C-alpha cells in the first residue's frame with residue numbers, strides 16, 4: 001500500500017514536471033511566434049508570414065535603420081498634427097530617444113488595436129493614413 005502510494009506520488013510528480021516542461025516549451029514557441037507581442041498568434045504569425053505590424057514598420061522606417069523617427073512617422077500619418085505625433089511618441093517612446101524601435105512600435109499598434117474597441121476617440125494612438 002505504502003509502495004503504491006510512493007509510486008503514485010512519483011508518477012504524478014513526473015507527470016506534473018512533464019506538463020510544466022511542455023508548458024514552458026509552448027511558451028517559448030509562442031513568444032517566438034508572437035512577433036508583434038500582442039499576446040495572440042495571428043494567422044501570419046502562425047504560418048511565419050510577415051505580419052501587418054512588420055509591414056507597417058518597414059513602410060515607415062524609410063532609411064531602414066530599425067527606428068521610426070518623428071519625421072518618418074509624419075510622412076505616413078499625414079493626418080496627424082505635430083502635437084499628436086509628440087503625444088504618441090511621449091507615450092510609446094519608452095527609451096526616450098525621440099524614435100521608436102520595433103518593440104515600442106508594437107506597443108503603439110497594439111494599444112491602438114485595444115483602444116479601438118473600448119474608446120473610439122480619446123487616445124493618443126494614431127490612425128494610419130490610407131495610401
Ligand SMILES: [Ca+2]
Nearest residue numbers: 034036038040
Ligand atoms: Ca501576435
Ligand SMILES: [Ca+2]
Nearest residue numbers: 061063065067
Ligand atoms: Ca528610420
